[in-house]
Amino acid sequence: MRRIYFDHSATTPVLPEVVEAMLPCFTQYFGNASEPHLPGREAKKLLEASRETIARAIGAQPEEIMFTSGGTESDNLALKGVAEALSKKGNHIITSSIEHPAIGNTCKYLQRRGFEITYVPVDKYAIVDPDHVAAAITDRAILISIMHANNVVGSIQPIAEIGKIAREKGVIFHTDAVQSFGTLETDVGELNVDLMSMSSHKLHGPKGVGALYIRKGTKLTPQMQGGEHERRRRAGTENVPGIVGFAKAVEIAMAETEEKAERLEKLRKYLVAGVLERIEEVSYNGHPEKRLPGNANFSFKYIEGESVVLQLDMVGIAVSSGSACASASLEPSHVLLAMGLTAEDAHGSLRVTMGRSNTKEEVDYFLEVLPEVVGKLRRMSPLYAQAR
Structure with a gap:
């Protein structure tokens, strides 16, 4: 059949070129990227080259890219990390009524812990009106999270406009770009975002790896305790094979x-x-x-x-x-x-x-x-x- x-x-299926790029990381470049010896340095070199590839794809600096286990972790870290870091400033978070469960359920979690969540509506096409976002902002607002493209009906949101509003109001702006990254243009400067979630397996890379763009100066409290990996923002030995595969998939996606x-x-x-x-x-x-x-x-x-x-x-x-x-x-x-x-x-x-x-x-x-x-x-x- x-x-x-x-x-x-x-x-998405993993591309053969991606698998080929990953294979040496399992046998030849298997070191722990945190170690100073040669195997560690070789792994670190691949890790940082991959970071540069992904940063270049979205118009960011390499140090603004943090690797995660996927889109869900990136979304959780963005919302919980900002909520905890800025809780003394305010407790109001604004999102939309059509977000992925990684955002929706995280907002429910935060609501149970005392945060106020506003869900802005969408029109009949599942598109958010930036004016509705602007109207929802209060003096307690600390974070706005609106997805770039919807996973169910594919509707693309006016992220740049919303980001401009957020910046004018001094509110951190996050977008879940898991569906759009690798398919649409996702330049973080043009989109006016402070945080952006990405996932490898949506663009022909391996599962279990993703990234979070964190604009320089954005306050974020780490959500996992452990070592000082990823500039002390995400503990745990980096998944170098997965990250290398992710970067290769991004490289291919950007070219086409x-x-x-x-x-x-x-x-x-x-x-x-x-x-x-x-x-x-x-x-x-x-x-x-x-x-x-x-x-x-x-x-x-x-x-x-x-x-x-x-x-x-x-x-x-x-x-x-x-x-x-x-x-x-x-x-x-x-x-x-x-x-x-x-x-x-x-x-x-x-x-x-x-x-x-x-x-x-x-x-x-x-x-x-x-x-x-x-x-x-x-x-x-x-x-x-x-x-x-």
């Missing part, structure tokens, strides 16, 4: 960002037009243009998105019904609900996210089998029968 992978927002975005956008538009033409009573969720180039999200009336996912998997197509970090839940996507969708429409959602290796032929196969799957499930649906 042919296998087609349309779930690149969940994770524009070309990849154009190709994926064409592919997405072709797929969306095909779905809307072939299937009745389906809606396209998210902004038609201001979205990640490979992201398409639909809601099918009368059926469960999870059932569509399982049926497509049986014919060799991997897609998702929402965020991979929440798809095991039976609850409808909080993102879709925040956009104004009904619970029924949110339950009927399907996320298709394409990547660098996907082709028009794969989309054609998807368009061939999807109407059959939707038709089959609707014939089994009591809701569909009632509507007839």
